[in-house]
Amino acid sequence: MTDKHVPETIVVEQVWQVPFRHYAGTITGRYLQEFRDNRRIFGRRCPKCRRVLVPARRNCERCFTETDEWVQVQDRGHLVTFAINCVKYVGMPDPPYIMGLIRLDGADTDIMHYIRGVDLSDVDRAGRSLRIGTRMRAVWKEKRTGNVTDIDYFMPEGS
Amino acid sequence: MRVGIIGVGQVRSQAAKKDVFSDQTTRIAKDALRDAALEIGDMDRIVLGEYDLVTGRTAEHMYTTPAAGGFLKDEIRINDDGLFAIAQAYMGILAGHCEIALVISTGIASEGPQELITNMRLSPFHHRSLGLHEKLALAMQAHQYRGRHRITERQSAAVAVKNRSNAMGNPCAHLRRKVTEGRVLESPFDCWPVRKLERAPWSDGGCALILASEPVARRYCPTPVWIAGVGWSNETYYMEDRDLTELSAVRRAGEMAYRMAGIREPMKELDVAELYDVTTYHELMACEALGFCAPGGGGRLVEEGVTSMGGAVPVNPSGGVLSSNPLSASGLARLVECVLQLRSRAEGRQVPSAETGLAQSISGYAAQRACIVIVRR
Amino acid sequence: MKRVAIVGVGQTKFVSQRRDAIHPEVANEAARAALDDARLDIDQIGALTVGVMDPFDGVDCCDRWFCGAAGGYNKPVVRINTAGATGMSTVIAAYEHVASGMFEIVMAVAEQRVGECQDAQTLLNTCTCPYHERAMGVAAISLGSLPATRHMHRYGSTHEQRALAAVKAHRHAMNNPFAHLRFEVTVDDVLGSPIIEWPLHLLECCPRSDGAVALVLASEDVAKTITDRPAWINGVVSIADGCFFGDRPDIAYRDALAIAAHRLYDRCGIKDPLREIDVAELYIPFTSLELTQTEAYGFCPEGRGGELLEEGVTWMGGELPINPSGGVLCTNPIGATAAVRAAEAAIQIMGKGGMRQVPNAETALASGLGGMLQFHTIMLLGAEPR
Numbered sequence: 001m002t003d004k005h006v007p008e009t010i011v012v013e014q015v016w017q018v019p020f021r022h023y024a025g026t027i028t029g030r031y032l033q034e035f036r037d038n039r040r041i042f043g044r045r046c047p048k049c050r051r052v053l054v055p056a057r058r059n060c061e062r063c064f065t066e067t068d069e070w071v072q073v074q075d076r077g078h079l080v081t082f083a084i085n086c087v088k089y090v091g092m093p094d095p096p097y098i099m100g101l102i103r104l105d106g107a108d109t110d111i112m113h114y115i116r117g118v119d120l121s122d123v124d125r126a127g128r129s130l131r132i133g134t135r136m137r138a139v140w141k142e143k144r145t146g147n148v149t150d151i152d153y154f155m156p157e158g159s
Numbered sequence: 160m161r162v163g164i165i166g167v168g169q170v171r172s173q174a175a176k177k178d179v180f181s182d183q184t185t186r187i188a189k190d191a192l193r194d195a196a197l198e199i200g201d202m203d204r205i206v207l208g209e210y211d212l213v214t215g216r217t218a219e220h221m222y223t224t225p226a227a228g229g230f231l232k233d234e235i236r237i238n239d240d241g242l243f244a245i246a247q248a249y250m251g252i253l254a255g256h257c258e259i260a261l262v263i264s265t266g267i268a269s270e271g272p273q274e275l276i277t278n279m280r281l282s283p284f285h286h287r288s289l290g291l292h293e294k295l296a297l298a299m300q301a302h303q304y305r306g307r308h309r310i311t312e313r314q315s316a317a318v319a320v321k322n323r324s325n326a327m328g329n330p331c332a333h334l335r336r337k338v339t340e341g342r343v344l345e346s347p348f349d350c351w352p353v354r355k356l357e358r359a360p361w362s363d364g365g366c367a368l369i370l371a372s373e374p375v376a377r378r379y380c381p382t383p384v385w386i387a388g389v390g391w392s393n394e395t396y397y398m399e400d401r402d403l404t405e406l407s408a409v410r411r412a413g414e415m416a417y418r419m420a421g422i423r424e425p426m427k428e429l430d431v432a433e434l435y436d437v438t439t440y441h442e443l444m445a446c447e448a449l450g451f452c453a454p455g456g457g458g459r460l461v462e463e464g465v466t467s468m469g470g471a472v473p474v475n476p477s478g479g480v481l482s483s484n485p486l487s488a489s490g491l492a493r494l495v496e497c498v499l500q501l502r503s504r505a506e507g508r509q510v511p512s513a514e515t516g517l518a519q520s521i522s523g524y525a526a527q528r529a530c531i532v533i534v535r536r
Numbered sequence: 537m538k539r540v541a542i543v544g545v546g547q548t549k550f551v552s553q554r555r556d557a558i559h560p561e562v563a564n565e566a567a568r569a570a571l572d573d574a575r576l577d578i579d580q581i582g583a584l585t586v587g588v589m590d591p592f593d594g595v596d597c598c599d600r601w602f603c604g605a606a607g608g609y610n611k612p613v614v615r616i617n618t619a620g621a622t623g624m625s626t627v628i629a630a631y632e633h634v635a636s637g638m639f640e641i642v643m644a645v646a647e648q649r650v651g652e653c654q655d656a657q658t659l660l661n662t663c664t665c666p667y668h669e670r671a672m673g674v675a676a677i678s679l680g681s682l683p684a685t686r687h688m689h690r691y692g693s694t695h696e697q698r699a700l701a702a703v704k705a706h707r708h709a710m711n712n713p714f715a716h717l718r719f720e721v722t723v724d725d726v727l728g729s730p731i732i733e734w735p736l737h738l739l740e741c742c743p744r745s746d747g748a749v750a751l752v753l754a755s756e757d758v759a760k761t762i763t764d765r766p767a768w769i770n771g772v773v774s775i776a777d778g779c780f781f782g783d784r785p786d787i788a789y790r791d792a793l794a795i796a797a798h799r800l801y802d803r804c805g806i807k808d809p810l811r812e813i814d815v816a817e818l819y820i821p822f823t824s825l826e827l828t829q830t831e832a833y834g835f836c837p838e839g840r841g842g843e844l845l846e847e848g849v850t851w852m853g854g855e856l857p858i859n860p861s862g863g864v865l866c867t868n869p870i871g872a873t874a875a876v877r878a879a880e881a882a883i884q885i886m887g888k889g890g891m892r893q894v895p896n897a898e899t900a901l902a903s904g905l906g907g908m909l910q911f912h913t914i915m916l917l918g919a920e921p922r
Contacts, residue, residue, distance in 0.1 A: 009177060014215050016662060019654040020594035022283045023555040032284065053400070055285045058561045061395050061604035064578040081306070081403065083298035084351035085290060090272035093290040096351075099299065101399060110399035112286055127351045132306055149288045205776070210597070211590040211617065218589070218619035218663035221779040221907040231795060234776040234911065235625050238590070238597070238617035247614055247629055254635030255537045256772065279596040284558065393613045395604045411610065523600050528613070 024146075030070070031056040036146040041138075043107050045069040051108035055148075073106035075138035076157065080110050082130065084123050096120045102136050102154055113138075113148070117155030130156075162252050163376030163383030164534065165259075165369050166195025167495045172333035172364030172483035175269035180214050181226035183365055184265040188227045191261060191367040197379065199228035202369070203257035207236040208244030208264045209487045212279065215271050227263050227367075241266075241491030242520035242530040245368070246389050252372050259371045266485030268361035273486075280524075282396075293524055294358070298350035300403040300525040301440035305352070307404045307455070310443060314458035316343040318439035319356050319481060321467055326478025328507030329496075333362040333483040357439045357481075364485030366495045384498045387515070388422070388533035390415025398525055406441075408529035409448035409519060416517075416531040417450075425450050426465075429472050429533075430513040431500045433493035435521045436479040442466075445519055446474065449531075468508070476500065476508040490520025494532050501536045539921045540634040541759040541766030542627075542882040543641075544574025544752040550716035550745040550867045553651025559598055560605035563647045563748045567607045570643060570750035573888075574762055581752070582639035584608040587616045587626030587646035589871035592659060594652040606645040606750070619663065620819065621774075622646065623875030624904025624913035627751055631769050634755045641758065646875035647748035650868070656744050663907070665779070677741060679908050680822025681733040682781065686788035688735070690839065693827055695735060697842030699726035701826035702739050702865055704851050709862025711852075711891035716745040716867040726823075742821040742868035749875045751882065756921065767885035767900070771804040771916035773797075781908050790832035793912045797833045800914050804922060809901075810835050810849075813916075815857050815884045815894040817877040819905040821864045826850075830858070833901075852894070860884070860892040874904025874913065881917050 024032055027044065034040040043052040044067035046060035052071045053060060060067055082100030085092070098118060101110040115136070120126050135157040144150035168191025176183055192199060205227050211217045220236040233256075237244040241264030248260040277293035304310065320340055326332040338356055346356040376383040392411035394401050401407075422428045432449075436442035443457025451472065452460045460466055466474035475481075477496035480489045497516030499505040514536045522528045546569025548554075554562055563586075571578060584607060586599040595601060599615045614633075618625040623646040630644035653659055660676040687693050703723060709715035721739055729738040752762075759766040777784065777792035785791060797809075806812050816833075820826045827841030835856060836844040844850060850858040859865075861880040864873055881902035883889050889897075898920070904913040 016215070018591075018659050018662075020283070020652050021553075021654055022558070022594055022652055023553065024284055025555070025557040025561060027561070028284050028558050055397075055399070057397075057605075058557075059564050059605045061400075061609040064607060064609070081299050081303035083295050083302055083353075084348065085295050086348045086351060089274035089292065091275035092278065092292060097290055099289065099291055099295050101299065101403075109397065112289060112291065112399060114289060123348055123351050127302075132303070147288055148285060212596050216662060217591065217659065218617075218907055220617075221619065221663060221910055222665070224776045224911075225778045229776040230778055231775060231792060233774045234618070235616065235629065235774060236618050237629075238599075238615045243614055246612075247632065250632040250636035250638055253537070253637060254632040256632055256635070276596065279591065280598075280600065281595070282558075282601055283594060391612045391614070392610060393600075393603065393608060395609060396601045397604075407610075412612075415612070523597070527600055 027056055027058040032146040035150040036144040039140045041073050041075050041104060043071050043073050045071050052106060053109050054104060054107040054111055071106065073104045075104065077102045077104035077136060079132055079134045079136050081132060082115055084127055086123055096123055113151060114153040115155065116153040160253065161373045162249050162386045163371055163373060163380065164498050165371050165376050165380035165383050166191045166197065167368050167498050168194055169331050169366035169492065169495055170364055171331045172362040172485050176267065176363040180265060180267045181222035184223045184226035184263065187263060187265060187365045187367045188261060191369050195369045195379065202228060202232060202259055202261045204233040204251065204260040205229040206244045206248040206260050206262045208239060208241030208491060209236060210238060212276050213271055213273065213486055214267050223265055227261060233257060239528065240489065240520045240522040241487050242494060242518060242532060243391060245494060245532050246391050246530055248370050249386055249389055252370060258375045259369060261367055261369055263367035264488035264491045265365035266488035267363045268486050269363050273361055295350045296398060296524045297438055298353040301438050302352050304404045304440055304444055310458040312344055313340060314462055315357055315439040316340045317461045318436065318442050319343045321461065322436060322475045322479040322481045325468060325476050325508055326482035329477045332478040333360055353438050359437050359480045359484035362483050362485045364483060365488045366492045368494060382502065384501045384534050384536060386532060387535040388416035388420030391530040393528040396527060403525055405454065406444045406448040406526050406529065408526060409445055409521065412529040412531040413449045416533050420533045426472055428515060429517050430515050431476060431497060431510045432472055432474045432517045433477060433496045434474055434519045435490060435493065436475060436481045442474060473510050476505060476510055490530065493518035493520060497534050501534060538635050538637055539756040539768060540631050540753050541768045542751050543754045543759055543762040543766050544570050545879040545882050546570030546573050547714050547749040547876060547879060548747040549714050550747040550869060552746060554746050559593060559595065559649060560602040562649065563602040563606040563645055566748035566750040567643065567645055570752050574752040576752060576762065578607045580641055581607055581643045583612040583633055583642045585614050585616055585626045585629040585633065585644045587622040587871055587875060588648055589617055589619060589622055592653050592656065592870060593649040602647060607643055618911050619906030620870055621874055621904035621906030621911040621913045622871040623873055624878060624915060626875055627878045628772050628774065628913060630753045631772060634753050641752065641754045643750055643752050644875060645748065645750045646872035648869035648871040649746040650744035650870055651746040677733045677736060680741065680824050681736045683787045683828055684735050684824035687824060687827055690788045693842040695727055696723055697845055698740060698823040698827065699723040700845040701823035702726045705859055705863045705865035708852060708860050708892065709866035712861045715862040716743055736822060740823040742864045745867050745869040747869045747872065749872050749879050751875065751879055765886045767882035767917045768921040769915060770918045770922040771800050773800040774913045777910045779907065779910055788828060789838065790828045793829060793832040796912045796914055800916060804916050809833060810856055812899060813856055813901050814897040814899050815860060816901040817861060817880040818858055818903045819864055819874055819877055820859065821868060857894050860894055877902040877904065878915055885917050885919050
């Protein structure tokens, strides 16, 4: 080989396909079971700060204390913030779609979920017209498996 | 005893290096050594600040450690933004663990789908099945912040105009073309409400700094830049349980660093700041969290030119992350610029008589983690 | 510069896969156990270092999810990842937090839930170079099998000698309530188990474990107010070799490890390691590596690691017990494993070893190993500060 040899750009393509299996444990498991079996959302209360944490979790990080009480919260609440994904990314859903944080009635933290029922033909118009504070309600799937996506999405109440 | 910075190195950021990523590491390391007029044998320790998965590898430092000259040397990798590696390297020198450390971060974004990779950082039970990724979460945060404090689109665009203009003076920046307010506000939405020209690109690049204990720094370098303060903190992973309108990890990290550096009035005592403007809104939020203005005052700050070149505290003379975003090296690059500024080696974007600089970094969903380094001449 | 001691440790009972808890909960258990052991409150912890490898737990940058529950809420947190050496590097990072004078009490938390992954070898294969090694199916087991073959060729070691390392580990693990695998094996059991990658049999290889460990480190100013038997960190060495196996002069001889060991002995004034060290918790994930590592540490002449095992020197009751906990062959939460070594060594110094306690343990060695025998981290602990 001489120095005049101009190397082509060799490229190695790789895709990782590695299976994982995650057990939800007793607290998160019950949280998701309630999604699947009863279309109910439960939070856990921290005995120290008394806050109801949703998603339900075993430990309150602020107090470094185990939560000790199941508290049912509503599947409706108000919109805290949102953003609209407008670009197709590898492995991500087709755009456009809205992701938002909703404060469910009875909870002290928000839940992250899709928001639908909003006309997205003009994204900027949609973003400006969907007001923070809008009352939202969950739309549940008929077939549920014990996943956060058992809630299909949240939508503005009265839509 | 103080810890000094006696050398900096970087490679130009660009869309894709199309190279073996660890070969970039060697270039960066050599650039820093050349700057310090030292040899690799003078380094006691290599401290890396880099992520796995982003280049399709686990244990990626298996490659970057030897490439950075780590053969038979002490090494440690901080798996976070590179500025956090400065914090660890700093403590390592004060602990007497080593005398000279090369802190390095190689950031290659072009080899993998970065948004999907950030989705893999989510809890499989709570968030993974949603189409959530870091860019979308940052947009959500920006939306809430601007709504709360009535930050206008023009104020946001002003950050982009400022930083992209500054980048013209930075030969290592990725994006080196000015933008007008009109172009910014017409650019398409990536993740509404953040427009393409209001957020950082993905870049390939990297940088390094050489830290040394005070006696060694004085021996090797006529004008070391001293680390005056370091701070870092984090918030909860659960975005649902945070006040997204405030970068509280930045605030706590800033308080820690200011305390160490003896800084009480940042606007008076800082000459230059390099903040992690992953979006225009995040520069404004960082200004507030660091006490450059009151909460909600970020928009007016940029409007009034306080953070422009020539203003009271120029922010991001390098062009910031908005102009170059080589992943884990983005935070470390903030410190590289501060050092160049303090050494009066930032031709084309020099802040005159810069004596005290602040570098800020964030990482994680909606700025979950933050690190601050304050340097002084 | 402050002297630093380990003043409390906690670990979870290691299993194949915890089905009753999710990642933050597992980390939280270890953190609580360490705080209980040190009789401290979480508010007394100034900072955290967290160690975990990506992406065995099925969550990238998993530390961001679990560090709050691990006690890092709103605190300074630094995340460490040095492949298999992660656990030890995490403790070393915590040591620097305290030795620097910046923090008085720091907690190091390391966690790994390898059981979440259904095919760990595929994942481990992803640490190999996509240009040169990945297609060859090189994975973690190769770092045990390739040296095994070479060691037999160069030094005449035997399968039976290697198998003794497994017999010893399993016997020791019977004394450790936290160990993952707790059943005794004979040489015949080991060599009769399925061959995974010749010459290594299944029982010569580490398991994949799920769990967490936490260590509380304190400066000399407060260590003795927390416990009257702290485990002082008297020496720390890390070393990095090149990444390609093919670059090593001879993989049967752990040259980089030998260099690291001698750096440590020099710094700590150790002249006769076999006599001066009372107990060692070493990162030995495959039986072959017990031979090569004991030689590198100078516990026996080069090539004679097999004889060392036959002579009982490194068994409980011997001159220098190695891995009274059962070691990595019985418990391997990869990113946390090296932190478990540090914790077990500290337990020995603190006199809390129960049935696995080595009597009068005053000097202990602990190690971490990462990459393809690339990263070695060693720590020397003592009942007295040096």
